Amino acid sequence: MREVPGDKDALVSFEGFFVQLVKNPKGKTAEWAEIARAHGFTEIKVLLFVRNPIGHMVSIYNQSLQYNGVSVSLDEFAMNYRYPEMAWFVIEALNRHPDYSLCLLNYDVAKADLVGHTCQWLGADKESFPEIDAKRIVNRGLSRGEIEVIRFLNGVTPLSGRFASKCLLEVFTKGKTAKPKPCADVQQMVAVNNGDAMAMISRFASPGHAYKIDYIDEVRPDTSKREVMVAALKTAIAVLIYGGPLLVMRVKKDYLARRPAKTAPAGR
Numbered sequence: 001m002r003e004v005p006g007d008k009d010a011l012v013s014f015e016g017f018f019v020q021l022v023k024n025p026k027g028k029t030a031e032w033a034e035i036a037r038a039h040g041f042t043e044i045k046v047l048l049f050v051r052n053p054i055g056h057m058v059s060i061y062n063q064s065l066q067y068n069g070v071s072v073s074l075d076e077f078a079m080n081y082r083y084p085e086m087a088w089f090v091i092e093a094l095n096r097h098p099d100y101s102l103c104l105l106n107y108d109v110a111k112a113d114l115v116g117h118t119c120q121w122l123g124a125d126k127e128s129f130p131e132i133d134a135k136r137i138v139n140r141g142l143s144r145g146e147i148e149v150i151r152f153l154n155g156v157t158p159l160s161g162r163f164a165s166k167c168l169l170e171v172f173t174k175g176k177t178a179k180p181k182p183c184a185d186v187q188q189m190v191a192v193n194n195g196d197a198m199a200m201i202s203r204f205a206s207p208g209h210a211y212k213i214d215y216i217d218e219v220r221p222d223t224s225k226r227e228v229m230v231a232a233l234k235t236a237i238a239v240l241i242y243g244g245p246l247l248v249m250r251v252k253k254d255y256l257a258r259r260p261a262k263t264a265p266a267g268r
Helices: 016-023 025-038 053-067 074-078 083-096 107-122 144-156 158-171 184-193 195-202 225-258
Strands: 044-050 100-106
Touching: 016 025, 016 083, 025 044, 025 083, 044 083, 044 107, 053 074, 053 083, 053 144, 053 158, 053 184, 074 184, 083 100, 083 195, 100 107, 144 158, 144 225, 158 225, 184 195
Parallel strands: 044 100
Antiparallel strands: none
């Protein structure tokens, strides 16, 4: 990166920044400040979104089923939900460093006009940004039957669950997404376990963007055997359609790598 002229700014966006800060809040803030100063920047402005706990916990559960090999139920998963606490460690480190200024927004409040809120923080004209199609599906979640199938596969081996989930979402792009709901007692436990961290974070949030407990009405229909059987059949089809060619390519690549190289016949 070259040194940027004094009248220019640089915008950097990456979800992984939060993970790096959680692992080492004090060290990473200091490291990034040194990099910024080395390239001519005197201030780092941070836009950080938090999410209300119940909806966020359900979203994390869905992602963990698909990508992290989770096989437990949603209620069991909720026992270890501590994201507001992790966010507090990050916010505390950012606020303590003199080179950083933090803008904290609640995603559940801002999502109706996410581009507008971001442009306001940037000091940019919203009209200068291309229109976003809100109806475009970025990535769908799993259906109720698919959740049970992937949970089972994750219990066998997380690799099989991740692979099957990838195949499902690639082949059946318009499947119906389920919205798992934790029971009332579990929702209350999540609110209590994270209450102190949410209260501290809310003190630094922009007006109207404090945490709220987003309780979900406890209406949880049981997943039928038919739903699970249909999902299992779809999974098998998806693995054959999407995973079959990948497997053939992998086997071919391994075969060619192990086959001894041909040598030219010796000249007479």
